[in-house]
Amino acid sequence: MKPYLREKAPAAFDEIPEFPSYEAGFLTTKNAGWRNFRPVIDTKKCNGCMQCYLYCPDGVISEKDGKAVIDYDFCKGCGICRKICKFNAIEMEAEI
Amino acid sequence: MSVLSKDEFFYGHKACAGCGGSLAVRIALKVLGERSIAVLPAGCMSAVGFNFPQLCFGNNAIISTFAGTASMLTGIRAGLKAKGIEDFHAVGFAGDGGTADIGLQALSGAIDRNDDILYICYDNEAYMNTGIQKSSLTPFGAKTTTTPAGKNIHGNMRPKKNMFEIAAAHGIPYAATASVGYINDFISKVKKASGIKGTKYIHVIAPCPTGWGISTDETVEIAKEAVDCGTWYLAEFENGEFRLNFRPKEFSDIGEYLKKQSRFRHLTDEDIKIIENSRNAKWEFIDNNFRK
Amino acid sequence: MARKFLSGNEAFAEGIRLARPEVISAYPITPQTIVVERLSEMVEDGSLKSEFIHVESEHSALSCAMGASAVGARAFTATSSQGLLYMAECLVYASGGRFPIVMMNANRSTALPWNIYGDQRDSLALLDSGWIQAYAENAQEALDLALMSYYIAENKNVSAPFMANLDGFVLTHTYEAVDVPEQDAADKFLPPFKTENKLDLSKPKNMAFSAGPASNYIFKYKEHLGLLNAAAVINEAEEKFCKIFGRKYSGLIEKYLTDDAEYILITLGSISGLVKDVADELREKGEKVGMIRIRYMRPFPNKEIAEAVKNAKAAAVLEKDISFGNEGTVFTNVNSALKKSGVNIPVSDHIGGLGGQDISRADIENIFENMKKGLSDVNFIGIGGDRP
Secondary structure: OOOEEOOOOOOOOOOOOOOOEEEOOEEOOOOHHHOOEEEEEOOOOOOOOOHHHHHOOOOOEEEEOOEEEEOOOOOOOOOHHHHHOOOOOEEEEEOO | OOOOOOOOOEOOOOOOOOOHHHHHHHHHHHHHOOOEEEEEEOOHHHHHHEEEOEEOEOOEEEEEOOOOHHHHHHHHHHHHHHOOOOOOEEEEEEEHHHHHHOOHHHHHHHHHHOOOOEEEEEEOOOEOOOOOEOOOOOOOOOOOOOOOEOOOOEOOOOOOOOHHHHHHHOOOOEEEEEEOOOHHHHHHHHHHHHOOOOOEEEEEEOOOHHHHOOOHHHHHHHHHHHHHOOOOOOEEEEOOEEEEOOOOOOOOOHHHHHHOOHHHOOOOHHHHHHHHHHHHHHHHHHHHHOEO | OEEEEEEHHHHHHHHHHHHOOOEEEEOOOOOOHHHHHHHHHHHHHOOOOOEEEEOOOHHHHHHHHHHHHHOOOOEEEEEOHHHHHHOHHHHHHHHHOOOOOEEEEEEOOOOOOOOOOOOOHHHHHOOOOOOEEEEOOOHHHHHHHHHHHHHHHHOOOOOOOEEEEEEOOOOOOOEEEEEEOOHHHHHHHOOOOOOOOOOOOOOOEEEOOEEOOOOHHHHHHHHHHHHHHHHHHHHHHHHHHHHHHOOOOOOOEEEEOOOOOOEEEEEOOOHHHHHHHHHHHHHHOOOOEEEEEEOEEEOOOHHHHHHHHOOOOEEEEEEOOOOOOOOOHHHHHHHHHHHHOOOOOOEEEEEOOHHHOOOOHHHHHHHHHHHOOOOOOEEEOOOOOOOO
């Protein structure tokens, strides 16, 4: 489980809650647009040590079939994962 | 890594890329798990995590007043205790200003009452949310927007307040220092704190690329280097005793650590000597007073 | 029901005990201290089951109460004067967060110069902080307000914090015979606190968040509606209260001899006791005078006041506060109420009692006499001559 994108954001008067409290983990926008560079994982080099996952400030890296995968909706492209990776399995590629 | 929940509890937030504070919050919540109620005062992490309708905490979380992190945690603990609910973590995440300046009184009150809360200070060494102003945890020499570096004054001329020892001086059940550069040490300290009853205080160095003047991918290594060059240290206070967790075999070059950060780039050799001397004095104190 | 000889503070504490707050957090300040001393004694002797938190400041007192309320616990605090001002930030936070916390405020002058005696500048300075504001006349009403306050504040259409004001010393420290209800009757009146507006371990929430320009005004409007809704809930609470305890209250205002009155004095708090005496005396002399006691400054009794004075020749306000550089705050509110309802009679303002200044029978007689001049001016009791 993690906070996830919803289809619709409350906006109209009746949709705005009575109190400033609301369902936890309610996301309405992505962070993908922040990136100038995107980390790309070379699955041949990745051995699934998951150090990148551990140090990611945004928590966007998870493990799938023994390899790291990135949620590009929320990755900001900081590059910490590339520096952490001892196997040079992550490259930063310019966003077009 | 095995103690971490697979769940992400701090996700989709709007912190700057490479934010050390968000890493500390994310990891701590993955240690503490879903039965955590987080209190965050006005500051970076609340500003980036709670913009209705973008709500980035998967667990229960609430913003407190700037000064009120600890007192709100107290109320949460007391309110649920009155209802017979005690199996949860009341955890606070406050920055350096929210902890050592405006929130110190409330924190002191909570430690004094020994309220069953975990207070985590993510220290990025200035008021970053408002645009890098000096706090009492800004280190000597650092340039901030309120301690500009010029010909007459070379940035902040006061040393960093020692919050770890201030917390310890209360006779707190558990206090620790940590760094996001040594994340496993931080994880084990949060884990340990979560099993102790009473007030726990963890002070984690969490670099801010924007405020420190480093690139976004350098957060973790600069946090590690702070420990390796000896300006920060990893220690615990428990049962009335200080214990050092890690002593670098040889300190890495303090000048190199400083010059990597634009906030220190103006420092003269003399300034750096002052910082080095104060590091040496601190380590002499540690060697004399901390168990190894 | 037991009849006890209690001070205002003690009566309020008894009312709070009957309301079963789950968390009490308070910091001492004269003349509030006795209420929290009594509550801590009740916790000690087991007559009140509550988490009593010794906070290190008023700011933390209310911050702690908000934490408790945010997990659905009934919370109480008490303060006065500088303490109220020190927690001012938390006041707007509690109302914005829609936390139905109850706070007793012992009305006291604000520094400088230092002064511990009663006036109402402290609470009226915070009139716009989004709290329901009630002003008690006597110890019995103080106790009854304590019990009713949670009923009103916790109603889901209201969800607003409640400030019950007791005049410092004059009411907080003065002893009267008070009926103290039994616990089971109190429980019949006041149900346990239930709310959706809480952190819930089985249904996590993010609370007290930021809301930008796209929705902020809607939250604020809903907060405003909550306070407006309180007026009807106050009536509902008083009806139920009367059925169970037999004591009747009259909503946002209390009217005294106003039906045929030509001259009406509008005031609030404990001074109304003396005003009633003077009105009785003047009535005996054939003067058609009456009094309105404002029981609630928020929500403000706009229509009630206008309706009650519309047939009078003149009205006056007697208040223990001053909005420096303008006039008394109650006066401003009353004038606005009359203007909106098209009631066009002269209304004068009489500011007295600041820092505990004595307001005498003669002062009140003078105000009634002065009303006959048909002036709409601002007067300071004790400051004579041609001073503005």
